Amino acid sequence: MDLNPSPAVTVNGSGAPFSENLILDSSGINRTTPTINPTTAHNQGAEALKDVVCGSAAGIVGKYIEYPFDTVKVRLQSQPDHLPLRYTGPLDCFKQALRQDGFLGIYRGISAPLVGAAVENACLFFSYRIAQDGIRASGLIPSPSTTSNDLPYSALLLCGAFSGAVTSLFLTPIELVKCKMQVPLEGPSSSASASTLRKPTIPAIIASIYRHHGLMGYWHGQLGTLIRETGGGVAWFGGFEGMKLLFRRSSSTTGETKTDDDLPVYQRMLAGAAAGVAYNFLFYPADTVKSRMQTEEVKALTGEARSTFSTVGRAIWRQHGLRGLYRGCGITCARSVPSSAFIFTVYEELKGRWPEGRKEE
Numbered sequence: 235m236d237l238n239p240s241p242a243v244t245v246n247g248s249g250a251p252f253s254e255n256l257i258l259d260s261s262g263i264n265r266t267t268p269t270i271n272p273t274t275a276h277n278q279g280a281e282a283l284k285d286v287v288c289g290s291a292a293g294i295v296g297k298y299i300e301y302p303f304d305t306v307k308v309r310l311q312s313q314p315d316h317l318p319l320r321y322t323g324p325l326d327c328f329k330q331a332l333r334q335d336g337f338l339g340i341y342r343g344i345s346a347p348l349v350g351a352a353v354e355n356a357c358l359f360f361s362y363r364i365a366q367d368g369i370r371a372s373g374l375i376p377s378p379s380t381t382s383n384d385l386p387y388s389a390l391l392l393c394g395a396f397s398g399a400v401t402s403l404f405l406t407p408i409e410l411v412k413c414k415m416q417v418p419l420e421g422p423s424s425s426a427s428a429s430t431l432r433k434p435t436i437p438a439i440i441a442s443i444y445r446h447h448g449l450m451g452y453w454h455g456q457l458g459t460l461i462r463e464t465g466g467g468v469a470w471f472g473g474f475e476g477m478k479l480l481f482r483r484s485s486s487t488t489g490e491t492k493t494d495d496d497l498p499v500y501q502r503m504l505a506g507a508a509a510g511v512a513y514n515f516l517f518y519p520a521d522t523v524k525s526r527m528q529t530e531e532v533k534a535l536t537g538e539a540r541s542t543f544s545t546v547g548r549a550i551w552r553q554h555g556l557r558g559l560y561r562g563c564g565i566t567c568a569r570s571v572p573s574s575a576f577i578f579t580v581y582e583e584l585k586g587r588w589p590e591g592r593k594e595e
Contacts, residue, residue: 284588285360292581293355296573297347302340303569304347305331308413310562311522312529324565343415346436350408357401359581362471365393387479391472398467402459407452409459413528414439457543458524465520466513473512474578477505495586502582503575510574514566519559521566523547 306327313319321327331340369375369389385393415434443451478494481501494502514521523546550558 281363282360284585285363286356288581288584288588289356289359290352291584292577293351293353294348295580296355296577297344297351299576300569300573301344301347302328303565305340305342307562307566307569308525308529310565311525312413313561324562343412343436346408346411346415350405350412353404353408354401355577355581357404358397358467358470361400362393362397362467365396366390369393387472387475390475391468394467394469394471395464396467397471398463398465399460401467402456402463405463406454406456406459409524410443410452410454410528411436411439413525455524455527455543458520458527461520462517462524465517469516470509470513470574473509474505477508478502481505494582499579499583503579506575506578507571509578510570511567513574514570515563518563518566519547522559522561523550526550 306324309327309331310321310324313321321330328340335342366385366389369385369392375385375389415436443454447454478497478501481497481504482493485496523543526546527543547559554561
């Protein structure tokens, strides 16, 4: 009897990051060993690079469009409860900002938000694709594919929630610095009845946060960001994918299946605009509480005890009710129309023109 095993026969699968080698030995026992498909691994790396680069570029474009509106929104949200309101509305706030700071002053502190926009959108699109790949690899859908069109709409909503939750961890520190930059500091002046406005710098704010609250101080307001981004991710990607689905169904003929590539640019921009409005309107109260938490100490930059998400939310509700939680929502939804339209369009257009992408297709 020959005790030496016969040469193993290996059958290697393809098309997945981790394939299995089926090895038949002399004992008749099938043994499988996982192997990494180098071609797919390389493609995954290329896709990740595309998500980061294209998402960052789209975020920067969108931030330049929306930042003046965002400055007005933060100033409206951060008005103190115990004093008369400084601004009567978005237009009055914009006029006062122009008088005090000039046009360039409205863009004060944009360097941190530009970084934030690049990080936010890169994380959103990257984690959104990773979540889709994970659902396909799990076998929860009948036929795994490479396009989001073949995933059920409910799965896309789940991917959006995952994407927003991951992004919130990176976004909170950046938004904390941004909010403190956008709200003017009041300092003592020679007049007893007046006060001068001091302009904080990014390094001074970063140093002050660390000095008074340590490393975890940069995640002050994380709960509000998590609620806003997780629910907002569902609304943002869900609104975009939902609108594209409606456009595909309305323009498809009998027996013909439309894809995202068949949609004209204006329809994709409309889908992005609808996604932006849905994201900002549905979870705006969480953003209001977060902005108040992140700017409540901005006038002194001291290390006094800070309020929690629930206490700030209850305080706003007692003072102004639902209207206070939605203060500045109109201008926020208005800014999201062009911003989100350009973010999705720039991202998809850049990714579609990526040199290696055409070879892979």
